[in-house]
Amino acid sequence: MSSSSTPRPTSASIGPQLPRINRRTFLIGLGALGAIGGVGFWATSGKHEEDAGTAFATPLAIPPLLQPEMLDGERVFRLSAQAGETELVPGVSFATMGFNGTHLGPTLRATRGDKVRVHVRNELAVATTAHWHGMKVPASQDGTAHQAIAKGTTWSPSWTVEQDAATLWYHPHPHGQTELQVGSGMAGLFLIDDKEPSGLPSDYGVDDIPLIIQDVTVQSGGQREGTPTVTPIGRIGNTVIVNGTHEPHFVATTRQLRLRVLNASAARCYNLELSTGEDFHLVGTDGGLLSAPAAMSTLLLSPAERAEILLTVPQDAEVVLRSVPHDLGMTKGDNMTSGAEDTFGILRITGSKTGTEPPLPTALPSANHPEAVSGVERHFMLGDTTINGKSMDMSRIDTVVKASSTELWTVENTSKRAHNFHIHGTQFIVAAENGGPPAPRNQGWKDTVFIEPGASVQLTVPFSEFADPATPYMYHCHMLWHEDQGMMAQYVLTNGEASAEPMMADGAMHH
Ligand SMILES: [Cu+2]
Structure with a gap:
């Protein structure tokens, strides 16, 4: 390696x-x-x-669970971003990147109410970031290009887990380099459990x-x-x-x-x-x-x-x-x-050789969907690689949102390309799709929703309480080549004050 x-x-x-x-x-x-x-x-x-007898015969690898240390009441994880070569296909070596290894990353796990800290060491030759996709965290802990981790340095975000049991994940988010780093293998799961078992x-x-x-x-x-x-x-x-x-x-x-x-x-x-x-x-x-x-x-x-x-x-x-x-x-x-x-x-x-078939659960623990809406409605139009006709600018705040408010966002794909739409720092509900009920796959809490050409979705978005007028969250297409081309924009949460110029992290990869 x-x-x-x-x-x-x-x-x-x-x-x-x-x-x-x-x-x-x-x-x-x-x-x-x-x-x-x-x-x-x-x-x-x-x-x-x-090939029929030999195909699909390799035991499925399971990403290891990363054991945390308990330090000062925090569940502390250590990740290190690395590059190397990995034989992903028999006989074929790939240039890869990963966390705590040369490809993918271990699974992190925490329970609602836990205080979590992750030390992310960058042992790559280039800058990276670590974004907690789907996690409700303050923008300063979110791991976008505003929190770049220069090579040879360590970033140590912390937060308290305050959301439902879910399958979240983590991946880099460096401006213009996300496709390369994620595509090379920098991805891992972050599982959230509730205190009560789900059944x-x-x-x-x-x-x-x-x-x-x-x-x-x-x-x-x-x-x-x-x-x-x-x-x-x-x-x-x-x-x-x-x-x-x-x-x-x-x-x-x-x-x-x-x-x-x-x-x-x-x-x-x-x-x-x-x-x-x-x-x-x-x-x-x-x-x-x-x-x-x-x-x-x-x-x-x-x-x-x-x-x-x-x-x-x-x-x-x-x-x-x-x-x-x-x-x-x-x-x-x-x-x-x-x-x-x-x-x-x-x-x-x-299938297993033994065992009985357990009944399907009839109900699952699921949080109520938000109803109260602040009255603020916004409209976003997706172009080929733009949002509302604009390309990502790390020094521009596109949207200012009142902390703890719930807004209705309509996202319309006006291009001929398929896109999806991801909002950082929250989980939303797809309230409508093309004016009707959402597709069955878009039930429940979502942070990323697919939008085909000509389609539109209405999202009920409950924003968090983490007001920080100087540190933006992102919303963007998660087709990573589109994102890297600039199909991304920034919002800040405020308590009603004007937004500030975004603070740039040292070594931030803005252009
Ligand atoms: Cu896209």
Whole structure:
């Protein structure tokens, strides 16, 4: 493992490589698992059926739980950002970055009410940041480019966890460099628990399984790391890895599994489905649990979104969690180049040999949705890489919000590209989608919502009490190439006073 930082190629050239994801589709599946229906249009060509016996045979890696120290009443975690090389696909080394290792990061876990501190040491050759995605923290602890961590230094944010049980995550947020660093592997989960158990499977790595899904690029021939394809939604890879494992296999020891799925990809969207065609149950979205399990057969997850899924796997059954074609709302050609017509496996699950099938919970602990609205309504228009026609400027405050108020934000995608929309420092409710009720996948607490071209969402956004007129939070597209192109803006929380010029951290990567 090298300790030097090796940036991924950033060339915009589109290589001639074959779409490996499509070629390699459903190698397994063709025999014992039953034919895969709805195969995308590239997927039927070039199937390698001879691979069928060996595909999806690598045990799924589970990110380790990071053990905190208890110091002065704080739960103290230590992370160090590192670069190196990692063999993400058998025989193919990738230039990668991670926390406490060369790829991905450990899982952090805390309970509502805990005081948390994280020491983040930067051992990269470049500046980075550590953003707590979905966490209700003061803006000064949020880990955006305003809290840059220069190489060789340590940043030590702290806060008190005051939000519902949820599957949150952490990743860098350096201005203009987020896609490179996240795409190289800098991502980890941050699980929040409630004091009361939820009744859902909760034995980490046993029946409560984290799935961090990313795509990487392998050159044609399968020997070397390649250059991702530039598409209207950003750069996409041709090979999927889960928790850093290529073609992973999980052997269940219980009949019911809770999958905590994070799309940590830069741009690729996944439309999750079970190879059996059976329904699964959505039990949680970005910021918490739903009030009751919701049955569905497919679930679209755009970058940064999370879904907690409850799944029953029959005894000895073979089930593949896969991604199937979907409509991102763009032209047929743009959908296709953006990966929306691909079909590929994500994880093979073998059912347990024993155990009984527990009943599905009928109700889940879920916080009430906000109703009171301050009367403030705002409108945001998404362009190709702009918000309200503007590009990100770290020295400009775009929106001033009264602390502790609840606002109604309408976000409209006026471009021809698919986007999503993430607001820092809060969890919101999708009150309406295109004037009607939200899609089933957008129930519950969200911090990132997918918006296809021509669509609009209305968000009820309860803002926190952390007034700080000089330190902005971000809102932005979480398709990371769009974000890096400037599709991001800043808001501050105030107690009614005017906002101040944003303070720039030393070494901040603004231009
Ligand atoms: Cu976007």
